[in-house]
Amino acid sequence: MPIREISHRISLVFMLSLAAALLLLGRAETYVFDNARQVVTDLAAPLLELASRPVAAARRAVERTDEYAYVFDENERLRAENLRLMAWKDTALKLEAKVARYEALLNVQVDPSINYVSGRVVSDNGGPFVDTVIVNIGREQGAKSGDAVIDTDGMIGRIVATGAKASRVLLLTDLNSRLPVVIEPGHYKAVLSGDNTDWPKLEYLVATSSVSPGDRVVTSGDGGLIPPGLPVGLVIQTSDGNLRVQSFANHERLDYVRVLKYEFPTEVARQDPPALLTGPPVKASPAAVPAAAPVAPEIPGAPQTSASGATTRPPATPPASSVKPKPAAVKPVTTKPVVPKPTTATTVPAAGAATMAPVPDPADADEDEVPSPPTEVEPVNGATE
Amino acid sequence: MMARLDPYNPTPASRASRVVVMLLPFVIGLVCVLLSFVPVARIIGASTMPAFALMAIFYWAVVRPEMFPVYAVFVMGLLTDLLSAGPIGLWAFTYTVIYVLVLTQRFLIINVPFSVFWFAFLVTGLVEGVISWTVASVIYGALLPVRPVLAHVIVTAAVFPLFAFLFGRIERRILPAG
Incomplete structure (x- = not known):
């Protein structure tokens, strides 16, 4: 009997120490326990699912009884809410159409x-x-x-x-x-x-x-x-x-x-910059070129010198000093179709450069930058409203 | 000893049933652990689950400790740890300590009126709450909110009479007199 008693005590102390050790082990050997957790969860899941079915049914029954008690009030509330939501639906539909048009216009990458x-x-x-x-x-x-x-x-x-x-x-x-x-x-x-x-x-x-x-x-x-x-x-x-x-x-x-x-869209298809930011689209350039017909032959060469850097431009200017300001103003039009990406970066400074350049011929800059975007935007805007 | 057992001469079936009966408290304990993961409280729209495992541990430690060894308690705690996403060892440790405490104070609560038995369970629940809260706070390195633990203990104590009744029926009807 005493031996049994002693062994019983020893087993109590042993399990207590084992439990305390487990607390430390659980912190150290997280990988082992995470795996054990997976296995136990996978094994218990079917049992839990089986047990949760009657529970879910019982809960629905309780909810149903609750709902019966308040069915009249609930009906009133839902009617009022429905009226409000109908107004919202109208607004939402309008906004949806508007957003869809803006997205199409701006060529927005829609979330997958x-x-x-x-x-x-x-x-x-x-x-x-x-x-x-x-x-x-x-x-x-x-x-x-x-x-x-x-x-x-x-x-x-x-x-x-x-x-x-x-x-x-x-x-x-x-x-x-x-x-x-x-x-x-x-x-x-x-x-x-x-x-x-x-x-x-x-x-x-x-x-x-x-x-x-x-x-x-x-x-x-x-x-x-x-x-x-x-x-x-x-x-x-x-x-x-x-x-x-x-x-x-x-x-x-x-x-x-x-x-x-959800997959984070890492493989995004290449997207051209929105037409609004880059200025007039390709189809607008033929219209601009006839307007500046005498300058046309200069255009292919001029953008390259301006793109290569400001330092290279001064030596390039002396031969065609009279025509120089015009390519600077027309530059955005011609570079756009060729290299879309750099132009987005350059269009914003180009506006600043244009403000400096316009001094010789403000008429050309006006023709290129102001009138053309409205022709692109206005019809669409008009259609939305 | 052996001589007395000889005339018994059990058939395999009766042997098996004897094993099953001996294992019954442990099996009930395991069922209680699983039950604490079944969203039964949500039937009435509550989120606080009673500690069913604690009820089983308390009851069997007081009433039939010889059929409910400390290993069973440890396994129940470990299963709770593995099924919950909490720190490993939290419940294995808490339940083992509670079991040892109940076992040492068992003589105080054996053969007492049910109200005293119930009160003893409430005290056990509070001790369990304190131990588990302390251990969890140390592991997480922050003082955890006390209210969820307190709610957990109160709900557990409130549901206890029902389970004590069920365990009592099982004990008297199925288990051999001890």
Whole structure:
């Protein structure tokens, strides 16, 4: 009996020390434990999913009963909201058309559409120190670490570990969550940092920013992991004066979520500068050339000397001193079709150079720079309004 | 010793069932660990989950410690650690310490009215909260908010009678008299 008692005590002390050692080992051997975590999560995910089905059904039943109790009020509210939204829809359609035209006009690189996978939240956080959930979307469905996870209301978190069939999502409220965001009307950048409370903090906000409660917070896309513009929440002010964020997504009712398979557009197709910035387009140049017919033969040579540098120009000027100012003014027209990229950089100084050059012949500069952009812009503008 | 067991002469099936019965508290503990990851609290729109594993550890440590060794507690804690994304060892350590504490104070709470038993569980829950909060704060290097832990402990204590009732039924109906 005493031997049994002693061995029992020894086993207690041994397990206590083992548990304490595990705390240190967990910090040192993170790789081993991360792998173990993957395996356990993958094994438990089917069980959790099975268990979460009746739970989800029960929750829906409870919600349904709640809804029945308030069905009349809810109907009234929705009617009012619908009226407001119809007005918004009208505005949105107009703006959509306008933006589409502007994008076409400015040749804007439209963000590629983002693919997503839908899945369900199958687990809870399992303790007061972490805010993570497990979703039944894994590597096989294309989820990868860092992907943003959203539900119908907004962003809820991002994936931090993936198994074959299940992934772990770090919610925005978790202590380890940091998300680059933009606070909308003023476009102030900040970092949304979780601290295990229901409302994550706004950090690294510039002191001069005028952010007020009620402002909308969206993802900024900085870092390239998460697409920009995902709705996150609204700014609120706590009683101690700190700015925090109330998320749009209800963390207590997480159910179906989407994992965004966002790829940062690194392989962007080469894009010519917008016509507005470079001045008149190619088709406008033939019109300009006949107007300056006598200067035409000088044009091919002149841009090269001016592009090579200001120091080379003075020696080039003496032979054609009378014609010199004209190529300088016409230069933007001819270089554009040939080398689009450098011209964007040069067009802005060219305006400055033109202000110096116009002294000899302001008429030519006027003809090239002022009238031609309006002919390009005006018809489109007229069409939008 | 052996002579007394001889006439028993069990069939393989009865042997197996005996093993299953002996393992039952541990299996219940594992189920409780899994249950704390099932979003049951969200049925009523709450996000604070009770510590089901703590209920199992407390109950079996008080009522049937001989069927619920410290290894079982350690495995339960480790499983919680692996399933949650928190620091490894947090729950293995907390649960093992709680188990040892309950085991040493067991004589105080055995054969007492249920209200005292319940109060003892509340105290255990608070101790668990303090230990886990301290360990987590040290690991994260920051003072963590206390409110989620407190809510966790209170919810756990509030749900405990239901589980104590269930465990009691299992203990009296299935387990051999100890």
